[in-house]
Structure formats: structure tokens, C-alpha cells
Amino acid sequence: MDIQVNQISKTYGSGDNQVAALNRAAMTIHAGDFISIMGPSGSGKSTLLHILSGLDRPTTGTVTYGKTDIHHGTDRELSAFRRRKIGFIFQQFNLLPVLTARENIIMPLLLDRQKPDEAYLQKLAGLLGLTDRLDHLPHELSGGQQQRVAVARALIAKPDVIFADEPTGNLDSKSGGEVMAMLCDIREKLGKTLVIITHDTRIAEMAGRRFYIVDGELSEVTVS
Numbered sequence: 031m032d033i034q035v036n037q038i039s040k041t042y043g044s045g046d047n048q049v050a051a052l053n054r055a056a057m058t059i060h061a062g063d064f065i066s067i068m069g070p071s072g073s074g075k076s077t078l079l080h081i082l083s084g085l086d087r088p089t090t091g092t093v094t095y096g097k098t099d100i101h102h103g104t105d106r107e108l109s110a111f112r113r114r115k116i117g118f119i120f121q122q123f124n125l126l127p128v129l130t131a132r133e134n135i136i137m138p139l140l141l142d143r144q145k146p147d148e149a150y151l152q153k154l155a156g157l158l159g160l161t162d163r164l165d166h167l168p169h170e171l172s173g174g175q176q177q178r179v180a181v182a183r184a185l186i187a188k189p190d191v192i193f194a195d196e197p198t199g200n201l202d203s204k205s206g207g208e209v210m211a212m213l214c215d216i217r218e219k220l221g222k223t224l225v226i227i228t229h230d231t232r233i234a235e236m237a238g239r240r241f242y243i244v245d246g247e248l249s250e251v252t253v254s
């Protein structure tokens with residue numbers, strides 16, 4: 031399913047405090063694409079990812095998944111769409127500290143009143159090197175392991191698309207490299223679309239398509 035981003039703009043605040051975070055951003059994301067987005071701090075990267083993934087709404091413009099305009103419906107419809115179709119990985123892991131790795135991973139399914147698929151959970155744990163870590167609490171895991179739990183959580187509902195907002199930004203380069211290698215491997219093996227924000231040129235260059243954003247203006251980098 032392709033994702034069509036049609037001239038989306040986002041303005042925060044009003045009057046003298048108005049900030050134009052995105053200016054008529056447009057792109058087509060094809061099923062299976064691996065896309066990286068770079069740009070200076072405050073350029074609008076997170077705003078773009080949040081709107082593409084339905085965590086936020088644009089001021090103007092539309093985002094369509096196939097024929098579905100995701101921002102057209104109510105907040106409840108949008109969150110149901112997000113839970114089923116989209117996985118999101120945050121820089122800060124965002125694991126619940128009182129839940130084990132396994133409980134954190136299956137949380138999106140529980141929120142959607144769905145039963146975990148144990149075989150798929152074990153497969154993800156294997157691909158992410160977490161098989162013997164599932165009963166641990168987040169504070170008993172390294173940063174890299176915590177982020178790999180967050181990757182499994184993003185994948186557990188079998189979404190087609192994964193968005194990652196600086197997923198290695200909180201990790202040392204070795205653990206960050208491991209997380210990226212696993213994410214790329216899973217993307218290939220399971221055939222997912224991956225859109226990633228990064229400040230790391232090496233990570234940006236792993237992607238098949240690269241975008242750059244400056245002052246809310248999005249453009250694709252032509253790779254020769």
C-alpha cells in the first residue's frame with residue numbers, strides 16, 4: 031500500500047507566536063521503501079513523522095494510505111488505524127518500567143483487545159536477540175536491549191509501516207549499530223516499509239531513498 035503525502039503544512043500557535051513547522055511537504059512512499067530523513071534541529075522532522083503516522087494532524091493537506099485519508103476520521107478512528115497499521119519507535123524507548131519486556135511488547139495488542147501470536151512473538155524475539163530477556167524489567171536491560179524491545183513492540187501488531195524517530199539517538203555507536211542492523215534485517219525478511227529520522231549520515235545512507243528537510247521544506251536527495 032502506497033502512502034501519499036499531499037502538500038501538508040503544520041503551524042503551531044497563533045499571532046506573533048506562530049511557528050510554521052512544515053511548509054507544503056509532499057512525497058509518495060511506496061510499499062517496501064526504506065526512507066531516511068535528515069535535517070537540522072527544529073527543521074520539522076518529528077512534526078513530519080508524527081503527521082505521517084497519525085500521532086498528530088496537519089493544519090492543511092492530507093496523508094492517504096491507499097485510499098484512506100487517515101486524518102479524516104475521529105481521534106478514536108485514527109488511534110485504531112495507528113494501532114493496527116503503523117509501528118512507531120521513539121528515541122527514548124518509552125517502555126513502561128513496571129512491565130516486563132514481554133508485557134511491553136504485547137501491550138499494543140492488549141489495548142486493541144487482541145490475543146498475542148506466541149509464535150510470532152518468539153520469532154521477533156529471536157530476530158532481535160531477546161529470547162532470554164523477555165521476563166526482564168526494562169531497568170534490567172541495556173539501552174540497546176530496551177530499544178530492541180521497543181522495536182518488537184512496534185512490530186507485534188504486524189503493521190506494514192514502521193516509523194522511527196532517531197532510534198539510535200540515545201545509544202552508543204555499537205548498540206545503535208546493532209539496533210539498525212536488526213531493523214534493516216527485519217525490514218527485508220518481513221517486507222516492511224521503514225521511514226527513519228536520523229542525524230547519522232551512515233544510517234541515512236543505508237536507506238534506498240533519502241530526504242532532507244530545512245525550515246519545514248522537504249526535498250528528496252538524488253542519489254547518483
Ligand SMILES: Nc1ncnc2c1ncn2[C@@H]1O[C@H](COP(=O)(O)OP(=O)(O)OP(=O)(O)O)[C@@H](O)[C@H]1O
Pocket residue numbers: 042043049050051069070071072073074075076077078
Ligand atoms: N507542540 C508544539 N508547539 C509549538 N511549536 C512546536 C511544537 N512542536 C514543534 N514545534 C516547533 O516546530 C518546529 C519543528 O519542530 P520539530 O520537533 O518537528 O523539529 P525536528 O527537526 O524534529 O527537531 P530535532 O532534530 O531537534 O528533534 C520547531 O521550531 C519547534 O520549536
